[in-house]
Structure formats: structure tokens, C-alpha cells
Amino acid sequence: MGGAGNRARAGRLMLWDWNYTFEILPELARAALVTIEATLIGFILAATLGLALAILRMAKNPAISIPATVFVEFIRSTPLLIQIFFLFFVFPHFGITLSGFTAGVLALGVHYGAYCSEVYRAGFENIPRSQWEAALALNLGIVDTFRSIIIPQAIPPVIPALGNYLIALFKETPLLSAIAVLELMQTAKILGSESFRYTEPITLVGLFFLVMSLVSAALVRLVETWLGRVGRRV
Amino acid sequence: MTDNAPMVRFDGVRKTYGPLTVLDELCLDIARNEKVAMIGPSGSGKTTVLRMLMTLERIDGGVIYVEGEPLTHMERNGKLVPADQRHLRRVRAKIGMVFQQFNLFPHMSAMRNCMEAPIRVLGLSRKDAEARAAELLEMVGLGDKKDHYPSQLSGGQQQRVAIARALAMRPKVMLFDEVTSALDPELVGEVLNVIRKLGTEHNLTMLMVTHQMGFAKEFADRVCFFYKGRIAEEGPPQQIFVQPREERTRQFLRAVLEAG
Amino acid sequence: MAILLAFAAGVVLASYAGFREFLPGLIEGAWVTVQITVLGAMLAVVAALIAALAKMYGPWPLRWLAIAYIEIFRGTSALVQLFWLFFVLPHFGIVLEPLTVAVLGLGLNVGAYGAEVVRGAIQAVPRGQWEASTALNMSRASALSRIILPQALVAMIPPWGNLFVELLKATALVSLITLGDLAFRAQQMNQTTLRTVDIFSIVLVIYLCLALVLSQSMRALERWAARGIARGRVA
Numbered sequence A: 001m002g003g004a005g006n007r008a009r010a011g012r013l014m015l016w017d018w019n020y021t022f023e024i025l026p027e028l029a030r031a032a033l034v035t036i037e038a039t040l041i042g043f044i045l046a047a048t049l050g051l052a053l054a055i056l057r058m059a060k061n062p063a064i065s066i067p068a069t070v071f072v073e074f075i076r077s078t079p080l081l082i083q084i085f086f087l088f089f090v091f092p093h094f095g096i097t098l099s100g101f102t103a104g105v106l107a108l109g110v111h112y113g114a115y116c117s118e119v120y121r122a123g124f125e126n127i128p129r130s131q132w133e134a135a136l137a138l139n140l141g142i143v144d145t146f147r148s149i150i151i152p153q154a155i156p157p158v159i160p161a162l163g164n165y166l167i168a169l170f171k172e173t174p175l176l177s178a179i180a181v182l183e184l185m186q187t188a189k190i191l192g193s194e195s196f197r198y199t200e201p202i203t204l205v206g207l208f209f210l211v212m213s214l215v216s217a218a219l220v221r222l223v224e225t226w227l228g229r230v231g232r233r234v
Numbered sequence B: 001m002t003d004n005a006p007m008v009r010f011d012g013v014r015k016t017y018g019p020l021t022v023l024d025e026l027c028l029d030i031a032r033n034e035k036v037a038m039i040g041p042s043g044s045g046k047t048t049v050l051r052m053l054m055t056l057e058r059i060d061g062g063v064i065y066v067e068g069e070p071l072t073h074m075e076r077n078g079k080l081v082p083a084d085q086r087h088l089r090r091v092r093a094k095i096g097m098v099f100q101q102f103n104l105f106p107h108m109s110a111m112r113n114c115m116e117a118p119i120r121v122l123g124l125s126r127k128d129a130e131a132r133a134a135e136l137l138e139m140v141g142l143g144d145k146k147d148h149y150p151s152q153l154s155g156g157q158q159q160r161v162a163i164a165r166a167l168a169m170r171p172k173v174m175l176f177d178e179v180t181s182a183l184d185p186e187l188v189g190e191v192l193n194v195i196r197k198l199g200t201e202h203n204l205t206m207l208m209v210t211h212q213m214g215f216a217k218e219f220a221d222r223v224c225f226f227y228k229g230r231i232a233e234e235g236p237p238q239q240i241f242v243q244p245r246e247e248r249t250r251q252f253l254r255a256v257l258e259a260g
Numbered sequence C: 001m002a003i004l005l006a007f008a009a010g011v012v013l014a015s016y017a018g019f020r021e022f023l024p025g026l027i028e029g030a031w032v033t034v035q036i037t038v039l040g041a042m043l044a045v046v047a048a049l050i051a052a053l054a055k056m057y058g059p060w061p062l063r064w065l066a067i068a069y070i071e072i073f074r075g076t077s078a079l080v081q082l083f084w085l086f087f088v089l090p091h092f093g094i095v096l097e098p099l100t101v102a103v104l105g106l107g108l109n110v111g112a113y114g115a116e117v118v119r120g121a122i123q124a125v126p127r128g129q130w131e132a133s134t135a136l137n138m139s140r141a142s143a144l145s146r147i148i149l150p151q152a153l154v155a156m157i158p159p160w161g162n163l164f165v166e167l168l169k170a171t172a173l174v175s176l177i178t179l180g181d182l183a184f185r186a187q188q189m190n191q192t193t194l195r196t197v198d199i200f201s202i203v204l205v206i207y208l209c210l211a212l213v214l215s216q217s218m219r220a221l222e223r224w225a226a227r228g229i230a231r232g233r234v235a
Helices: A004-011 A018-057 A062-077 A080-094 A100-125 A129-137 A142-179 A184-195 A199-230 B046-053 B085-092 B110-120 B126-139 B155-167 B185-201 B213-219 B237-242 B247-259 C002-014 C016-057 C060-075 C078-092 C098-124 C127-135 C140-177 C182-193 C196-225
Strands: B008-017 B020-030 B035-039 B061-066 B073-076 B079-082 B095-098 B173-177 B205-209 B222-227 B230-235
Touching: A018 A062, A018 A100, A018 A142, A018 A184, A018 A199, A062 A100, A062 C196, A080 A100, A080 A142, A080 C140, A080 C182, A080 C196, A100 A142, A129 A142, A129 B095, A142 A184, A142 A199, A142 B110, A142 C078, A142 C140, A184 A199, A184 C078, A199 C060, A199 C078, B008 B046, B020 B046, B020 B061, B020 B230, B035 B046, B035 B213, B046 B061, B046 B173, B046 B205, B095 B155, B110 B126, B110 B155, B126 B155, B155 B185, B185 B205, B185 B213, B213 B237, B222 B237, B222 B247, B230 B237, B230 B247, C016 C060, C016 C098, C016 C140, C016 C182, C016 C196, C060 C098, C078 C098, C078 C140, C098 C140, C127 C140, C140 C182, C140 C196, C182 C196
Parallel strands: B035 B205, B035 B222, B095 B173, B173 B205
Antiparallel strands: B008 B020, B008 B061, B073 B079, B222 B230
């Protein structure tokens, strides 16, 4: 990448350096993998945590439901970036050093877990009370009621909403560049700072996100229609 | 009858919704295997009786006993205290309920609807639960529809599945909450036939809220007429329907006849 | 909600030792945050209105421009947009101050989402209003500006409220383009004193309070705007 410095001097007047573009593609591709990895792990964490939080919020015991609600509202009302910083810098105080990737994915998971819990909650509230009553009349316990009756009915309708949060999470992975995770944005910045040409790296990254975002949005709509047809049965 | 203790006893039971008293010091004994029909204008408290027995509503006063044992309360140091979850679940197992809106689980087939609770609650093996469900669905006349989903069944068929589902738990008391009110008229008969069959072929205590006066007259051992949270009159169908003693009963029956 | 405030107060009191030490510097940063939020919000509303109207009623070149604007700014994240404006524009000869980049980037970002809100609100105005305007021989532009938009504006306030809170949270990103906002100050103090828990707890509480003030103001605005418009059942 050292030779790129010369490129900058030669190419400063160019609007777009195609050679440079192809040169940096491999590096960006590697970074894209990190981005995708962070997205998937973060989302799995968010989807799971969100479900747990939603169930906790429905607990009859206020000592459980109120802290859960406060936690969710707190996370949703404060910036993700601050939460990322907090997790990254707080753990060393307790003797645990987390890598940037781990702290970042954790923060993404918790932040979007809070959003997902809202989605699940809406899903649960859409289940008519009569289903709960039927389960009670059959003497099904609370665990079985959730597991066999409520969750199977509540989840399919909310999958599109969860899909939208997956996309949103994906688009926020560049925030991890703030704690030096080698995902797309951080890599683009490093490339740019070394070659003094930011145009190609950052625009390419932007295009990548744009294309992925449009494709996934179309996919989510597809899932929505497919669920609508299958949902006839439910 | 070997046991003289009533199957179900309501002892001074009260239910209020804020300032409104829905059930007022209700005292009602139901004998083992007795078939009791509860009739009366809407809001008179009949459905609340069923829902409290099924523990769907909390009780505001008095005690409900099932087979001599308190349902809503439990004994602790010789005194009655409100029942905890474990006690409720144990006694509740004796009661089964069929709802006006069927309330089948839409994401399960008829078969699975009937198998779910026996497996999860009674601990039956999958095979045993399946056999029991098949037998019950056969009995209600839906053996060939066992793999159908509720959305593929008519109202009458769904209600019959609901009856099979409740029976799969082998309750001693069956509650029927206006189970034909949500059905198209031509489907009412098939459900009533199943209930009739239950009455003759099974040892079940049955408590039903109904507007089907003809059915109540022919099927019930005893009829209770509810008015404003109290039993205004009760007795054998012969008395209630043919020679009612209370004016209010007469008025109600007149109104029902005119409408029907 | 009162619980939230109580919790916030509790956290603040808990880090009381750091409270007096850090608060002044953080408040300065918070002021920058507020400025960016307000300016960005104003830009967002203007951009959203223009984009939505262009998309719904404009000639096809304008419509495609609006669609492109909306898709690009919604399809990429705020940080990508900020970095692009900050790092790439200079190559085309345009060098902007960090504050301008911040307001521009965040304003246009939220504006793209806002365009959908505006569109939805306009479409939600009952068809009868259009018909009545036509019957009175009003021009389309006139009907739009005097009859439809004023009604749509009231319906828009709650979703805009949510977007403004998102904008407030997004301002934290400007710390990454060296703008001295609340997040920037927090990071600075953290690097020098390493009192992570104290600093960031206070910071989170400040953001929370700002968000609460924002959403309460929007609710008050909605009540004021809806005066005279009958809502809900008749009797």
C-alpha cells in the first residue's frame, strides 16, 4: 500500500481512479466479511435478547417487569455510539479486556435487542386473550403456554419487522470503526489516509451498503408476501 | 351415588367489577354427574359463574369447593387462605371448559389441538396422546378431519374439536359457555348431539350456560334462572319451563319465546 | 416515564463524586449537541417537504431526483454519509467545516426518512378535502398549501417526534469527525481520566434527559397544533 502515496500525487486531479479502485477491492472484500460477521452475530444476539426481554416485560412480578422495561427504554433512548464506548472502555476496569469486535458486537446486540423486544411485545399483544384462556382451561403451565401456543403464533407476523432491524443493524456496523474494528468503514479510512485518496474507498463502501440495503429490503418484502400466503393457515 | 358431598359447591360467592356486583352471595351445589343448565338475561352473572370455576376470574368473596376440596382457597393451619398457583393447578385439573368462540389453537391441526395438553400437562407419551385424541375426535364425529386446521373447519366442527380437546384431559366437570351462540343455526344441532352423547355415555358433571331452551328442557336435570347476580329460581326443567313460580322467570321465558 | 427520570436521577447521584468534576465540560458538549439537533431538524423538515412533494406531484425528472435522494440517504447509514461529506468532498474542491458537515449530513439523513412521514400524512388527509377544494375551484397548489398541508402537519408531529429523537442520538456520530459535541467531550475526558463508568453514566443520563425534553415538547406542540381540530368520538 506504500506505492499508493505516489498514486495520490499523480492522481489528485482525477475524479475517479479506476486502477486504484481495483487495487483496493480485495482489502475491502476482506473487510466486508468482518462487517457481515459482525452483523450476523450481532443480530442473533439481538433477536435472542429481544425475546428474553419481551417475556420478562410480561412477567406478573413487577420486580422483574419494571427493571426490564426501564432497561429497554434506557437503551432505546441513548446513542449506540456511547453504548459502544461504554462497553469497550468499562470492562478493562473489571479486569476483562474485550476486543473491539467483541465489545462492538455486544453493544450492537444489546442496542438492537431493545428494539427487537418492542417488536416481540407487539407480536405478543396481538395474540387474543382467548388463546391464553384456552391454554389455562387446559391447565397448561406458563412455560408450555408460551412455548407451544403463544410464541408460534406471535413470531411469524413480526419477522418482517425483525428483518428491517437486521438491515438497520447492518447499516450501523460502521460505528465499530470508532473502536478500531477492521470492518468496512475503518478499512476505508485507513486506505484513504495512506493514499490520500478517500473518494474511492468511502464511495465504494457507501455503494456496498446501498446495494445490500436495497437488496435486503426487497428480500424482506418477499418474505412478507410469502408469509402472507402461508399465514392463511394460521 | 356413593358420595353425598356435592361435586361443586359455591359458598357465598361474590364477584364485583368496581362498583358493580355481578354475583351476589351465590350459593349453589351441583351433585356428581348432575347436568345443570343456567339461563337468564345477559349480565345476570351466569358466565361469570363458569369463568370463576375455571379460575379465569378471581373470586371476591366466598369459597368454591370441588369434590369437597376448596378450589379458590387452600387450608393452612386450619384456616382458609387464597390458593397459590400449585394448588390451583392441581384442583383445576378436574375442570374442563368449552368456549363460545371455540378458541382452538389456529397453528395446530385438530389432532394436535387435542394432544398438546395431555402431553405437556398429563405427561402422556406421544403415542398415547395420539390414540386418545383419535378416539375422542372419532366420538365427536370428526375422525376423518383430524389433520385439518381450524381455518379449514366449519364453526360446528371447530366446536366439536374444542369439546374433544377438553375431554382429552379427562375432567370430572365440564363447563359449556354458550357453546352454540356463535354458530350458524344449521350447525347448532351437531354440537348439541355431541353434548347429549356426552351426557348419556360418560360420567360427567356438566354445567352449561345456554340460550337453547329446548335443549335445556330435554337434557338438563336442573335449571337455574339467574337474575341480577342471584339465582331467582331453580328446579327441574318441568318446573322452570312449564310452571315457573317466579314472575321474573315467566317474563324472561316470554321474551325468549317471542324472539325465537 | 417518571420511573425513568427517577432512575436517571439515581444514576447521577451515584456518580456524585464525578458529577461536579465532569459536568461543566460535558454541558459545553451538550450545548453543541443541542445546536446540531435543532439546525439538523430544521434542515430535515425542509428537505422532507421538498422531497415528498417532488415525489408525489413533481414532473418526472424531479420525482426521480427525490426518489434517488430518499433511497441513497436511507440505504446508507448516517456515519457513512458524514464521512463521505467530511473526507470525500474536499477532493472535489468543497471543504466544509465540521459543523456544516454535521448539520448537512444528519439533516439530509433524517430528511429522507421524514419524506415518507410527510407523504403518509398528506395521503391520510381525507379525500373529501380535495374534493371540496376542487368544488370551490381552488388550484391544486392552492388546495395543497392552504387546505391539505395544514391538516397533514398535525398528523405528522408524532412520527417527526420520533425522528427528532433519532436525530439527537445520531449527533453522537459527529464526535467521529472531530466536532466537540457531548460524545466528543466524553471520549476526551475518558482518554485522560479513565473514569469510564462515571463519565459515560452521566453522558447517558444527559442524552436521556435531552430525549425526554424533546419528546415532551413535541407532544405539547401536537396539543397546540390540534386545537380546534376535533379528535375522536362525537359523543
